[in-house]
Structure formats: C-alpha cells, structure tokens
Amino acid sequence: MWIVIGIIVVIAIIVAVKAQDKHKSDTDAQLLKNLMGDNTSMGGKAVAYNFDIVGEQAYQKNLSKMSGKKEEKSKFMRCHAKVSSDPFNKYDQNAIKVEINGLLVGYISKNEAAQLAGRVINKTVPAVINGGWRDSDGTGSYGVRLAINSVYDLV
Numbered sequence: 001m002w003i004v005i006g007i008i009v010v011i012a013i014i015v016a017v018k019a020q021d022k023h024k025s026d027t028d029a030q031l032l033k034n035l036m037g038d039n040t041s042m043g044g045k046a047v048a049y050n051f052d053i054v055g056e057q058a059y060q061k062n063l064s065k066m067s068g069k070k071e072e073k074s075k076f077m078r079c080h081a082k083v084s085s086d087p088f089n090k091y092d093q094n095a096i097k098v099e100i101n102g103l104l105v106g107y108i109s110k111n112e113a114a115q116l117a118g119r120v121i122n123k124t125v126p127a128v129i130n131g132g133w134r135d136s137d138g139t140g141s142y143g144v145r146l147a148i149n150s151v152y153d154l155v
Contacts, residue, residue: 070133100127
C-alpha cells in the first residue's frame with residue numbers, strides 16, 4: 001500500500017515540475033545545447049556558460065536595454081562581457097564588476113573576488129543574458145552567465 005502511495009506522490013511531483021517549466025524558452029536538451037553547445041559566433045568552438053555573477057537584480061534596466069522587450073518566452077542572448085577590477089567600490093575594495101556594452105550588469109561574488117585580491121582584472125569573455133519572460137502569470141528577471149570555469153580564468 002505504501003509503495004502505491006509513494007508512486008502516486010512521485011508522479012504528482014513530476015507533473016508539478018513539468019507544469020512549472022512552461023516559462024522555459026527551450027526544452028532541457030535545447031537549453032543544454034545553448035549553454036554548452038555550438039556557438040559559431042565564438043569561432044565555432046563549444047562554449048559553456050557555467051559561471052554565475054551576482055547583483056543582476058539591481059541592473060535589470062541595463063539588461064532590458066540590451067535584451068529588448070520582455071516576451072512570453074525567456075531570452076538567450078549571446079554577447080561579450082568586460083570583467084574588470086573596481087578598486088574604488090565603496091562596499092568592497094576587491095570588487096570585480098561585469099559590464100556588457102558599457103553598461104554595468106553585476107559583479108563577481110564577494111567571496112570569489114576575494115580570491116583575486118591584489119590582482120588587476122581586465123578581461124573580455126563570452127557571456128549570455130538569459131531569462132526575462134513576461135506572461136499572464138508574472139515576469140522573470142534577466143540573469144548573466146560567463147563562459148569561464150572559475151575566477152582564475154580572469155587572470
């Protein structure tokens with residue numbers, strides 16, 4: 001009896017998760033291809049956008065300027081980000097800012113930036129702006145991921 005109840009609960013969870021996925025712009029396979037697959041704009045090499053930045057919520061206006069009007073499906077916009085030291089940042093002397101098209105879009109996390117303390121960072125890396133959907137259920141924020149594996153790829 002408990003096995004049957006367990007199976008029913010698992011099926012209900014799977015159905016609920018699939019219902020929440022309606023805001024994804026791609027299937028899971030397509031999303032994986034986008035995040036790690038072909039990218040001819042980057043010289044035909046596979047690019048993995050697997051490094052999250054922080055603080056994008058404060059820069060949604062800047063991200064919207066580049067990504068355009070929010071639509072029913074999420075965006076996935078490939079671009080390049082300038083990642084550079086921000087030694088005059090009043091909150092963190094080790095801050096590393098992330099800019100796209102000259103607009104500030106976020107930062108490397110405080111803990112990760114501290115790993116590069118004392119180093120001057122000034123590098124341009126492939127990036128992606130994703131998210132930013134709008135429908136009758138609500139609105140999604142934009143996020144940014146960089147095509148680096150760790151902060152040490154910035155030195």
